[in-house]
Amino acid sequence: MDKVGIVGYYQVQPSLNLNMGRYEMIFNTVRGALDSVGLKRKDVTSVVSATNDYYDGRTISNCFTVEAGGAYLKDESKVEMDGAYAVYYGLLRALSGHHKLVLVWGGSMPSCFPYSSSTLLSTDPTFERPLEIINDLTAGGLQMRAYMNKFDVPAEDIAQVAVKNHKNAAKNTSSLPESRMPDISTETVLNSDVLSSPVTELMYSQPCDAAACILLAPEQQALKIRDDPVWITGVGYSQETYYLGDRDLSRSQSMQDAAQMAFRMAGVKDAKKEIDVAELYEHFSHEELIFAEALGFCDPGQGPSLSTEISGGIPINPSGGGMSGNAPCATGIIRLIEAIKQITGEAKGYQVKDVQRAIASGQNGFCAQTNMLFVLEGGSK
Amino acid sequence: MVRLEYIKKEYEKTRQMPGKWYLTSCRYKFNITRFQPFLSALKEKRLIGLKCRSCNTVSFPPKLVCGKCLTRPDQWVSLRETGIVATFTANYMKDETTGEANAFPVIAVRQDGADTTYLTQLNPKVKFEDVYVGMPVKIKWKDNTEGNLNDIDYYDCIDDPTQKMDSLTK
Numbered sequence: 001m002d003k004v005g006i007v008g009y010y011q012v013q014p015s016l017n018l019n020m021g022r023y024e025m026i027f028n029t030v031r032g033a034l035d036s037v038g039l040k041r042k043d044v045t046s047v048v049s050a051t052n053d054y055y056d057g058r059t060i061s062n063c064f065t066v067e068a069g070g071a072y073l074k075d076e077s078k079v080e081m082d083g084a085y086a087v088y089y090g091l092l093r094a095l096s097g098h099h100k101l102v103l104v105w106g107g108s109m110p111s112c113f114p115y116s117s118s119t120l121l122s123t124d125p126t127f128e129r130p131l132e133i134i135n136d137l138t139a140g141g142l143q144m145r146a147y148m149n150k151f152d153v154p155a156e157d158i159a160q161v162a163v164k165n166h167k168n169a170a171k172n173t174s175s176l177p178e179s180r181m182p183d184i185s186t187e188t189v190l191n192s193d194v195l196s197s198p199v200t201e202l203m204y205s206q207p208c209d210a211a212a213c214i215l216l217a218p219e220q221q222a223l224k225i226r227d228d229p230v231w232i233t234g235v236g237y238s239q240e241t242y243y244l245g246d247r248d249l250s251r252s253q254s255m256q257d258a259a260q261m262a263f264r265m266a267g268v269k270d271a272k273k274e275i276d277v278a279e280l281y282e283h284f285s286h287e288e289l290i291f292a293e294a295l296g297f298c299d300p301g302q303g304p305s306l307s308t309e310i311s312g313g314i315p316i317n318p319s320g321g322g323m324s325g326n327a328p329c330a331t332g333i334i335r336l337i338e339a340i341k342q343i344t345g346e347a348k349g350y351q352v353k354d355v356q357r358a359i360a361s362g363q364n365g366f367c368a369q370t371n372m373l374f375v376l377e378g379g380s381k
Numbered sequence: 382m383v384r385l386e387y388i389k390k391e392y393e394k395t396r397q398m399p400g401k402w403y404l405t406s407c408r409y410k411f412n413i414t415r416f417q418p419f420l421s422a423l424k425e426k427r428l429i430g431l432k433c434r435s436c437n438t439v440s441f442p443p444k445l446v447c448g449k450c451l452t453r454p455d456q457w458v459s460l461r462e463t464g465i466v467a468t469f470t471a472n473y474m475k476d477e478t479t480g481e482a483n484a485f486p487v488i489a490v491r492q493d494g495a496d497t498t499y500l501t502q503l504n505p506k507v508k509f510e511d512v513y514v515g516m517p518v519k520i521k522w523k524d525n526t527e528g529n530l531n532d533i534d535y536y537d538c539i540d541d542p543t544q545k546m547d548s549l550t551k
């Protein structure tokens with residue numbers, strides 16, 4: 001694959017109730033990314049956005065984001081999924097040879113719509129919806145129980161992942177302030193409100209208002225913009241079945257496939273040795289373990305024994321990951337931004353040592369039905 | 382009984398405009414001709430699943446398309462009324478008079494003879510604490526069946542032979 005560089009990025013500070021409208025939030029994000037490298041709107045040749053009609057309260061909602069999203073008289077189009085998928089389409093445009101600078105942004109404001117209730121509308125109208133028992137939370141409960149039961153993993157091990165990520169979020173000034181918990185313990189996690197047994201409130205990525213933006217450019221153009229772009233050297237993407245009942249919820253085949261694809265592209269043979277840090281979008285804490293196993297960091301069911309702290313053997317989510325706040329449609333882009341910061345040494349307070357190669361993931365659907373994985377590398381490679 | 386609201390936070394500073402989004406007025410069509418054997422069986426209090434001739438997967442509830450093979454399964458196979466709990470969680474319902482939230486088990490049942498699971502509810506009298514993965518369950522039919530999935534009133538627990546063995550050996 002030809003190289004595509006990430007030349008700039010910006011993220012709006014997440015909040016449970018951002019004191020601005022969607023329009024300003026998007027403007028601040030896009031303007032912030034361009035300003036981060038001193039570029040202008042006219043330098044942008046293509047725009048891909050990630051929002052959701054329901055979240056925006058408008059059909060074909062990118063009609064109203066044209067101006068704020070920097071897309072006036074540009075070939076903008078929208079992905080109604082996590083922002084990581086918009087990055088994928090942005091990457092393809094950059095690789096097409098027809099674009100010099102692709103702007104990708106995603107975000108939403110869960111303070112303006114009932115996030116978990118809205119996921120009820122993702123369920124199947126024939127078999128699932130009439131019972132009104134399945135939304136993203138109950139799906140997460142089914143997934144966590146399936147994982148715990150399959151591999152005999154105690155709830156404490158999963159709470160430990162939440163503890164690590166909430167502690168990491170406390171070091172990250174770009175995290176949702178409410179997610180920063182430097183003194184959290186496994187007991188606090190296990191004793192927090194039950195959302196959908198065995199999932200408790202502190203094992204769930206809290207929906208919050210935010211948006212994020214990155215700028216992509218093909219190799220030669222990227223090097224004109226800056227000396228040290230972070231390169232996307234691999235990407236993989238896979239989808240599993242829609243019906244939860246058709247899937248083995250204790251593992252993630254889609255993440256395994258995505259990883260295989262991305263690692264082959266980037267020439268990664270032994271993920272555990274060759275990946276220095278992972279920023280994974282986990283909707284629930286147990287998903288981080290399921291992903292780590294799917295990525296080949298360890299055998300199935302061995303996730304809890306991995307050393308994933310900032311100073312550990314394979315640091316996962318030094319930024320706090322999904323636990324540092326989930327801004328629907330932005331979270332995948334935020335994971336990418338955090339992986340970039342680790343490579344460029346900008347992750348002040350939660351920097352992993354000597355990061356050359358990082359991975360970042362985005363997901364969509366119940367129990368991470370689909371996963372998108374990027375391999376990022378620094379240097380002039 | 383109403384569904385618990387997950388939204389706790391209220392607006393503080395920004396002014397809000399109320400809006401309505403009539404999503405639930407949408408209609409969904411599905412192929413009743415191809416589904417007829419399934420619906421007729423339900424009316425007779427029988428269960429059947431659809432088997433893909435290409436990969437032999439038996440789906441229950443029946444799926445009109447096998448995603449793995451991109452084929453239309455057309456072989457109906459009989460299933461037993463029993464199954465096991467493959468995984469479970471809880472749904473919380475608030476009692477409007479007392480304001481108390483009660484946990485109701487939501488279960489994924491693997492019907493005996495099927496390869497997929499069905500997300501459904503247990504007998505509301507079964508306590509959430511008593512549910513476990515591997516628990517044997519059996520369909521409780523409605524008295525008057527009409528030929529749709531609601532004919533399954535709920536799943537009820539049945540004696541677990543493995544549990545009895547455990548207690549004997551203890």
Ligand SMILES: [Zn+2]
Pocket residue numbers: 433434435436437438447448449450451452
């Ligand atoms: Zn098949």
